[in-house]
Amino acid sequence: MTRKHRLNAIIVYAVLIIGMIIFIAPYVYMILAATQNNEVILGKNPFFGFGNYFLKNLQEVQKDYQYTQVLLNSVIITVIGTTISTVITTLAGYVLAKYRFRGGNLIFYLVMIARMVPQFALIIPTFYILSRMNLTNTYTGVILPSLASTTSVFMMRQYAMDFPTELMESARIDGASEFMIFRRIAVPVLQPAILTTGLLTFMGYWNAYLFPLIILSDPKKFTVPLVIQNMTQNTYKSLNYGALMSVLATSVVPIVILYILLQRKFRSNNVASAIK
Amino acid sequence: MEKQKHGLSKYTGAAWLMILPFLLFFVVTILIPTLMSLYFSFASIGDKIDFIGLKNFIAVFKDPLFLQSYANTFIFMIGSIPITIFLSLLFAVLLNLPHVHGQGFFRTSYYLPAVTSVVAVASVFLTFYNPTGLLNNVVTHLGGQPIPWLTDPFWARISIIIISIWLNIGFYTVMFLAGLQNISSEIYESAEIDGASKMRQFFSITIPSLKPVILLGVILSTINGLGAFETPNILFKNSYGPENSAVTVGVNLYKTSFELVDYGKASAIAWTMVIVAVILSLIQFKIGGKRNDA
Amino acid sequence: MKLHRMFGGVMAAVVALTLAACGSGSSNSSSSSTPANPTLSSKRVKSGTLTAYVAKGKNTDWLKASLKLYNKKYGTDLKLNPTDVAPAVPMVQKITPMLVAKQSMPDLVFLQDSNAGAVMSKFSKDFYSSQDYGFVKKYGDDFYTAKMNYAKSIAPDKKVYGFPNDWGTTVLFYNDALFKKAGINFADVKTWDQMIDAGKTLKEKTGKNLMFMRDTGDLDTVKNIAMQLGAPLIDKNGAVDISNPKVIKAYSILKKIQDANIVSYGNMADYLKIGQQTGIIQAGGWFASMQQESYPNEKGDWRVRALPLVNASDKVIQPANGGSSYYVPKKSKNGLAAMQFLTFMLTDKSSLDAYIKLAGLPANTTAYKSAAANEGFAYYGGQKLTQEMNKITLDSLTVYSYPYVSDLDTYLAAASYDVKKNGTAPKAALDKQAQLFADKYSIKVVK
Incomplete structure (x- = not known):
């Protein structure tokens, strides 16, 4: 290894590590604060260590908000929603990128325009429809409005544009059906993109606040962001910052774990391996 | 192009079938609500829904804050999007280098902001921006003057831009990384054989291949930027920031919806956003090149 | 091509079905036992479940406690099903879609007065x-x-819809022990000028500042002083009235405080945290329970009193701080039962006692005649806090509700910022903001 190489490596790592510190600092703060009580968190002096209030804080949110049930609700809604959404939006994005058919462009433009309508403007109409379908106060009602994620379709379409049409054509010559081509060739090639958009959808469901708020009325069905909001916005009850931080910390952890699990998959597939 | 079109048209049936599930949900939960909200923008929403013509739009344009909110929003986008894209590209390329260890670890830490709710992030940053908070501690330790993060119109905007960059880098890094990994390694290998330098490879292979993804990033940032409201809302609780420097279109929309409970007017604001976003996207598609206009 | 046509058919059917379903409207109307025009003399409802949208904490606890008393008194069998909805904006977000969709509603909705104007103007x-x-x-x-x-x-229509729950004025929490250390008996401080002097001494002797102010432009102090002088800021007819001599006077006092260099500036989120390190905190009565829980170590140090006057000879007027009320939607299952219960909860002696024990400050003045209202608070050195707050609140200024009332704060803060940062004359800054506010909401400015 030459000196130049080593210097390059040092610069690369320096940049990466500085980036890392900047990105994880608030989380370190969050996790440390989750183990402290109000006196320390609100006190004058900064704190750098762990306290012993973590369990106590968790017990408090469990008692006040049935937090394990809340976590479970969030998991159910997120997993089901993400799965269905990823399948249908991947299909849609792929079709919009790779097939020419009458109406295809129209659909794409509609998707693009719908993508630009801010969520606030859709709350009341969506609620209106869901209430007519008798889906208010159900998990389905929370899952449904975000299934047809226009962002995901748009992203998948952009990624799938690069998917080589030659692969499709040679498969057709081999007699594969269109769905088979999608399932056996496109999905493996597009896997990193699918995971990227899937994770985004996952995060969308996991952090969603407005739709769960308006759709769920039964506290037994509440999700994590509702609890966060109820803790921070409630001026009638003094806020235990440690408890809030423990909720924030636990709400981030599942996504981090999922992401770490998916890591390897991101790298293992690419176009080159599909062609071989 | 023409040939390809004909060549594929016989698969139309299969295409419709594959897009059908999405379309069903799209129509019921997105398209119909969108059309309803369009109608709302011409209506007064209360115990009765009455059509009132252009009154909402007239009221919106009469509001001095409306233009200011657009001006601010553009300042935030111009301040944050190029830096975000540049830094994410840098990180993505570095992470994609073959000999970098601990990629997974770095990538995970960069991605954290993208998976955390904006509310949580902005709340933590709020404590950092305190006159005697973490950031000013650092600044004064380095021998500088404390910065009026939230109290000066210029710095108030910088504060918002910092959070926006911080929040988005991870997402774009991962997006670019996915794009990078979709580039066949064979292209690089043959470039290597032709004797192209790494720099040359970067500009003539990497960047062009990433163009659709970069375009995607810019468009998403623009649309999200128009709707952004959480960060200013938390940093400048119940105010529009010093000299209205923090009021965005999203903040205006939020206040109109939930403080004034005027959903008609709010829908009108929302539709001005749609129109602006459509125009911006068209411009970006034009600049982005015909290739993506498929 | 067949598929294509089939698909078109399916799509058309879906749209038609959705629209038809949306149009039909009346799907889930309430099977209500409530008569068309319920009054106090309607027959008492014996059983049923009252669903309530109310934030967790003392208000939910009061509903529970009071319902127990109610069932006992009237031999009824009502049950409570509370849903935790955070107050203010989240509550508005929660109920307005239901109102627009004409969906069945909870029996009780807890709404802050500051949000009620906007909701009621439409619904x-x-x-x-x-x-x-x-x-x-x-x-x-x-x-x-x-x-x-x-x-x-x-x-x-200027009719009263809500059932009045609580109401408060801004009071002064002060660190008596800290002032004593500086040799000041804070109870002797009668006017704002005297308080500024006390603040200077405090800073000299202890290094602590007198008070907190928002670094984005003061709001609380100016507003409080203006209201003490009798300026409601939005007048009876809904016109904006912020550039009158009373408000300008408030700005002259604000300037004195700022020039004395006795202010800790910070952002709004930390105002209680920063305030705790200063001599005084201006806050509503609700702050008492929060202070006791968050800073148990300062037990015995703090006291509560009314704000000092502008001139010692002024008529005593206290700045209104807002409150909340219960609303009963017509599309609820047990509307009558809810109103019968609310009538009891908000007027019955034992029920009001229960609220005071939960640190509530009922808007019903009869509540303060009870023993519970005259108890001493150890944290506040044995002070009869509840009674003290009642006395202060009795002098509350009358203010008026309009949908845009809460947004005025933003414009006042902007004027304060303009005055402090650019040295603009208060009158000019206020005139400018008043005009901007009026333009935004198409209302009049009182000149």
Whole structure:
């Protein structure tokens, strides 16, 4: 290894590590604060260590908000929603990128325009429809409005544009059906993109606040962001910052774990391996 | 192009079938609500829904804050999007280098902001921006003057831009990384054989291949930027920031919806956003090149 | 091509079905036992479940405690099903889609007065009126005058819809022990000028500042002083009235405080945290329970009193701080039962006692005659806090509700910022903001 190489490596790592510190600092703060009580968190002096209030804080949110049930609700809604959404939006994005058919462009433009309508403007109409379908106060009602994620379709379409049409054509010559081509060739090639958009959808469901708020009325069905909001916005009850931080910390952890699990998959597939 | 079109048209049936599930949900939960909200923008929403013509739009344009909110929003986008894209590209390329260890670890830490709710992030940053908070501690330790993060119109905007960059880098890094990994390694290998330098490879292979993804990033940032409201809302609780420097279109929309409970007017604001976003996207598609206009 | 056509058919069917379903409207109307025009003399509802949208904490606890007393007194079997919805904006977000969609509603909705104006300006017809029910006529005089005046100004038809829960004024929390250390008996401080002097001494002797202010432009202090001088900021007719001599006077006092260099600046989120390190905190009565829980170590140090006067000879007027009320939607299952219960909860002696024990400050003045209201608070050195706050609140200024009231704060803060940062004359800054505000909401400016 030459000196130049080593210097390059040092610069690369320096940049990466500085980036890392900047990105994880608030989380370190969050996790440390989750183990402290109000006196320390609100006190004058900064704190750098762990306290012993973590369990106590968790017990408090469990008692006040049935937090394990809340976590479970969030998991159910997120997993089901993400799965269905990823399948249908991947299909849609792929079709919009790779097939020419009458109406295809129209659909794409509609998707693009719908993508630009801010969520606030859709709350009341969506609620209106869901209430007519008798889906208010159900998990389905929370899952449904975000299934047809226009962002995901748009992203998948952009990624799938690069998917080589030659692969499709040679498969057709081999007699594969269109769905088979999608399932056996496109999905493996597009896997990193699918995971990227899937994770985004996952995060969308996991952090969603407005739709769960308006759709769920039964506290037994509440999700994590509702609890966060109820803790921070409630001026009638003094806020235990440690408890809030423990909720924030636990709400981030599942996504981090999922992401770490998916890591390897991101790298293992690419176009080159599909062609071989 | 023409040939390809004909060549594929016989698969139309299969295409419709594959897009059908999405379309069903799209129509019921997105398209119909969108059309309803369009109608709302011409209506007064209360115990009765009455059509009132252009009154909402007239009221919106009469509001001095409306233009200011657009001006601010553009300042935030111009301040944050190029830096975000540049830094994410840098990180993505570095992470994609073959000999970098601990990629997974770095990538995970960069991605954290993208998976955390904006509310949580902005709340933590709020404590950092305190006159005697973490950031000013650092600044004064380095021998500088404390910065009026939230109290000066210029710095108030910088504060918002910092959070926006911080929040988005991870997402774009991962997006670019996915794009990078979709580039066949064979292209690089043959470039290597032709004797192209790494720099040359970067500009003539990497960047062009990433163009659709970069375009995607810019468009998403623009649309999200128009709707952004959480960060200013938390940093400048119940105010529009010093000299209205923090009021965005999203903040205006939020206040109109939930403080004034005027959903008609709010829908009108929302539709001005749609129109602006459509125009911006068209411009970006034009600049982005015909290739993506498929 | 067949598929194509089939698909088109399916799509058309879907759209048609959705629209038809949306149009039909009446799907889930309430099987209500409530008569068309319920009044106090309607027959008492014996059983049922009252669903309530209310934030966790003392208000939910009071509903529970009071319902127990109610069932016992009337031999009824009502149950409570509370849903935790955070107050203010989240509550508005929660109920307005239901109102637009004409969906069945909870029986009780807890709404802050500051949000009620906006909601009622659009949806008053969807709620029962406590005035029509007979509540206001029979019990209205028991409540704070300012509260009832405010309640009358909320709906466009000027009828009272809400059942008045609580009402408060801004009071002064002060660190008595800290002032004593500086050799000041804070109880002797009568005017703002005297308080500024006390603040200077405090800074000299202890290094602590007198008070907190927002670094984005003061709001609380100016607003409080202006209201003490009798300026409601939005007048009876809904016109904006912020550039009158009273408000300008408030700015001259603000300038004195700022020039004395006795202010800790910070952002709004930390105002209690920073305030705790200073001599005084201006806050509503609700702050007491929060302070006791968050800073147990300072037990015995703090006291509560009214704000100092502008001139020692002024008539005593206290700045209104707002409150909340319960609303009963017409599309609820047990509307009548809810109103019968609310009538009990807000007027019965034992029920009001229960609220005071939960650190609530009921808007019903009869509550403060009880023993519970005269108990001493150890944290505040044995001070009879509840009674003290009642005394202060009795002098509350009458303010008026309009949908845009809460947004005015933003414009006042902007004027303060302009004055402090650019040295603009208060009158000019206020005139400018008043005009901007008026333009935004198409209302008049009082010149």
